[in-house]
Amino acid sequence: MDLWTxxxxxxxxxxxxxxxxxxxxxxxxxxxVYAAAVILPRELDIPGLNDSKKLTEKKREALYELITAQAExxxxxxxxxxxxxxxxxxxxxxxxMNRAIEGLSQTPEVCLIDGNRDHGSAVAIxxxxxxxxxxxxxxxxxxAASILAKVSRDRxxxxxxxxxxxxxxxxxxxxxxxKLHYExxxxxxPCPEHRRTFLKKWEARKP
Numbered sequence: 001m002d003l004w005t006x007x008x009x010x011x012x013x014x015x016x017x018x019x020x021x022x023x024x025x026x027x028x029x030x031x032x033v034y035a036a037a038v039i040l041p042r043e044l045d046i047p048g049l050n051d052s053k054k055l056t057e058k059k060r061e062a063l064y065e066l067i068t069a070q071a072e073x074x075x076x077x078x079x080x081x082x083x084x085x086x087x088x089x090x091x092x093x094x095x096x097m098n099r100a101i102e103g104l105s106q107t108p109e110v111c112l113i114d115g116n117r118d119h120g121s122a123v124a125i126x127x128x129x130x131x132x133x134x135x136x137x138x139x140x141x142x143x144a145a146s147i148l149a150k151v152s153r154d155r156x157x158x159x160x161x162x163x164x165x166x167x168x169x170x171x172x173x174x175x176x177x178x179k180l181h182y183e184x185x186x187x188x189x190p191c192p193e194h195r196r197t198f199l200k201k202w203e204a205r206k207p
Contacts, residue, residue: 003140004043006132010110011042019073019108020141021101021129023093024052024149028175029185029202030168030194031157032078033089035096036148037104037111039073040141046070049143051136052150064151067144074144075103076152081195088197091120100145101127114142165191 010018023035040046046067052060068074077099084092094117101111110128114135118125135142158171167188173181177198185194185202 003049003138003143006112006130006135006139007042007141010112010130015109015128017106017109018141019101019104019111020114020135020139020143020145021097021111022052022114022136022142022146022149023096024146025153025175026089026093027177028157028195029177029181029198030081030170030175030191031161032080032153033084033092033096034076034078034149034153034156035093035100036074036076036145036152037097037100037108038067038071038141038144038148039104039106039108040067040071040144044070044140046140046144049140049147051134051143052146054137055147057154060147060151063144063147067148071144073104073106074148075100075105076148077103078153078156081193084195085197087122088120089195090117091123094118094120094123094125097125098123100149101125112139112142114146161193165193 007018019037019039021037025033077096079092079096113129113131116131116133118131136146157174161170168184
């Protein structure tokens with residue numbers, strides 16, 4: 001599928017500035033959830049651009065450099081583990097996306113948002129937008145946003161959290177609920193970066 005179809009539809013409708021928005025890290029047991037908003041030059045050719053989940057880490061890193069160098073505007077934002085626990089992950093995802101959109105140096109006329117949700121119980125996407133299920137594989141702008149969000153979160157977890165809490169081996173599992181991560185939780189218990197609301201299953205099986 002042509003990755004510019006959705007953008008072209010918006011341009012044809014008179015929206016000059018189209019932004020792609022996606023988030024990364026909704027599922028892990030620890031660390032922030034990240035979101036990115038990206039406005040690309042029209043029809044920009046970025047070889048290999050795709051949904052970040054379908055790319056290798058090396059490819060994502062290379063594309064991150066290309067996108068940040070060539071985007072008309074971009075912003076990456078995050079919502080902390082503590083905030084996630086206070087509101088819930090759906091509201092936190094919406095808040096991260098709002099923060100990314102608000103942080104852009106240009107105001108988009110319309111945002112293309114990955115997924116089928118544009119609001120939680122307390123936080124909603126307030127700018128004009130269109131939700132696209134599987135958008136990170138269908139829209140160039142959303143694919144670019146998915147890469148920036150994923151790479152930014154992975155870098156933060158692998159460097160910042162890894163150095164602060166080396167015993168959990170965050171660089172290895174990126175905060176996801178892997179066997180290794182659960183073993184480290186069994187050994188050390190949660191740290192301040194763990195999302196307590198995500199640890200119910202782990203807490204339930206503790207002796």
